[in-house]
Amino acid sequence: MAVEAEKIAPPESARGFPGRPRPALVTTGLLAPPVLWLGVFFLVPVVLIFLYSVNVFAFFPGTQGFSLDAWRNFLDGSPFLDLFWKSVRMSLIVSVVAVVAAYPIAYYLALIASKRKYVLLLLILAPFLVSYFLRILALKVILGDQGVINSFLFWTGIRAEGDPVPWLLYSQFTVILTLIYVYVPFVALPIFVTLESLDRRLLEAAADLGASRWQTFRKVTLPLSLPGVIAAFIFVFIPTTGEYFTPLLVGGVGGTMFGNAIADQFGQSLNWLNGSVLSFFLLVVVAVLMGIFARYLTIRRVATG
Amino acid sequence: MSSDQTRDDPITERRLGRGDFLKLGALTAGTGILAACGADDAPEPSGAGGTTGAAEPAEEHPPIEQEQGNLEVFEWAGYEYPAYGGEDGVLKPYIDQRGKPKFTFLTSDDQALGRVRAGYRPDIVHPCVDYTGNWVEMGVVQPWDTSLLTNFADLEEPLVTGGQIDGQQYFIPADWGFSSPLYRSDHVEPDGEESWALFYDDRYEGKISWWDSPLENFVIWGYVNGIEDPWEMTDEQLDEARDFLMSKKHLCRNFWSSQTDLDADIAAGNIWIAYAWAGSYVAARDAGLDVVYSEPKEGRLGWNCGFVLGAETENFRHAHEFVDIWSSVESAEWIINNYAYGHANTSVDLAKVPEDYVSVFHLDNPEARQEPNAHYARPVTTERRAAYAQRWDEVKAA
């Protein structure tokens, strides 16, 4: 049913429609539930963590009293600070590789396998229902000294029997590999969503104007899918900086990350004071990084827009 | 595409400017002030940190029929129904009479402390004896009334005494065992006598696994270096230990925290030398490996776990009945046969137990478990524990 030209209203959502409540109220009403939920179940706990970090609250009652000592000790060149930068480095590697690996998957799903895309999407998400622990357990079997890969190397003679490749398992490499393995399907999702809603006519227009497929991709598809790519990067970079279970299970001695230090402080060491300092520091740094990243993205969009 | 210029930029394009962060910060700070005002009302754990009041005499507790009956036990996995209290299990008499207790699982002593500190209040907890002091310090446990425990007299004396604080029986011992180096005799040959120093042997780089625990790794270093009481080392000694451990850390493949993972690693050939409990010895043997459960010249370490009673429990008598069943001979036999752990009950007929368990784990020789042959974990003050833990964290972060 064709829409008559005169009836297309200027796209201004603040225009008053008859019988519609004032826009500002609607906005507040819509935004209130999620914001309130997070205010209560997130902000308050975060504030509590901060208060623990300055010892206003303490694990063993009777030892509290405001103090910045823990912060000073941490920022003053403690080994935990080095561990933090190591974690950030590992996260960056994981994130970049995961996004690069996931993009073709999302592209394939959205633009090529159009008919089967949801089934295929389910296919790559289904493994997540299998417990994470068990998948890692299986990965360990593959990567171990007598595991699938090493056995294959022995069998083909690439490595001598009894001389396995030791860094496949329980190393930084293992952590990075495992995190990529876990995150790629997850990361494909936001990219997929963006690509899937791409207006096909734009691609056709580009082709009509004489662009090659590669040019179309570079100048049309890629920039338009950028919000999804950014979202994907955030999906993986930020959680992995604070990652804890993967390094615990497969990191061995060299693959520990910042999250392990935090978990230990809250767990084994019963050092909630220091744990809160580390947690709050992580929070602040990542928030700043996210802010910078969003700002950088704005400039880019303006430049290419 | 719509080109609405008056529409705000989507979030991914909008800069998160300084002004907005400041506003968010103000909001947070405001909440913080409100929360801090409420800090005075923060619930103190009952019993106000460390009081050791006398247990109410049994007569002052209502008879068992009047209790709630919904016993909640904070337990290690493996000790619960159905594995342990299954159809023909040891807990069956209790279950028939009083109903099935509710089990929640703890993964470590520290995690258990953390959860209870933050408000979880089970009726019974199953920690290890060296933490008893911390539990009492937190004020969340009360002493047991041993007159209600029929099997109490059968329990091994040193273990029972170990569970007393200020003369009050806060801890009923249950299971015990050793911790010792476990190594594969087909790949590993100790340099001279059996010793904990095997953990620092350069020949086996990448094949060693220490237990991920703040205390024991320093204690081991202490015994290897002839320190008088490694459980009470000074800060200087701890610093020296930490530096040494950092230097030897590269010999380890990993620090294990889950016995299942350790067993899998040993069976898969990833680890040849490890700090281990009896269960790992049994598992390695079952996997067909040649292993030795070492008798280091410095002496093995030991552990003993048991039960503490919640201070606010409404199931006082139920709890005692539960623990009583746990302390029985039948229970002891089950534990020994299934987990190769020892049990505090001394009336067990060892003829019913596999022979090599008895010999390897010295089930028939109480002296093997005492100083100087073995070094049981003992209560460590929070302050000292924190000193060890801090340095262990530094070793791990290095």
Added chain:
Amino acid sequence: MAAPLMDIAVSRNGRRVLNVWFGVLLVFLYTPLALLLMFSFNDNNLPVFPLRGFTTDAYEAFAANTELRASVVTSAKVAAVSSLLAVLLGLLAAVVLVRRRLVGKAAAAALLLSPLVVPYIALAIGLLVFFNEASVSPGLSTIVMGHVVLSIPYTILILVPRLERLDMRIEEAARDLGAGVLQTFRLITFPLILPALVSAYLVAFVLSFDEIVVASFIAGDATTFPLYLFSQLRFPTLLPQVIAVACIVMAASVLVLVGAELARRVAERRLLGEQTGQPAP
């Protein structure tokens, strides 16, 4: 009729490469699962090679293990409810963020996305202490509350790009033709964003089902599947059963997938039938 999309989006060689890449991903994803399947029938507590012998003991034991089954059901319940809430709240937020004017919108956005930024363990401790101070006893509902917090950023991050690309003129056309706000949403917007909503729900569900850190602190006396599994790591005796559960979950997912594909084919055939005026084959 426009040229088929495939010609524009990719060349024949490109298509082959992408096919292979997708196949590689599937192999990576499913090899460990295939291994688990093997181990679930293996007569050994530990999942290691060499294989010992075929046995269905693990599955039988799982069938008898009420606690394990209950934990799986608990996880499913928590995931279903928390995901629904997360998608609803995320949708509300996404609508505002994309379409409405608001002073301090970036601040609201920062707040809504900030759970991504906090390590789960710190949040878990904070939540536990919070519930304690508020005298809310930890249990299923507290886990749900916590999981909603964790999932909202993900649902927003999925819904926002989709809403951005939504051509509002379609909606406004509907409004011009007299449809009410809710009607427009129901008949126009909702079907258009449905795929994104489903994606968001799936992501939130998967996140919640497998989540352990927060759950381990605020579950109180409830046991979710990951919690049960983690607690069993102390003794490998029950490990085979847990692997058996995982395999059953896998099998169920495969069934769902096959069902979905079949349904799609049937729907397609029917559509084809309508278009050509022939009865559906």
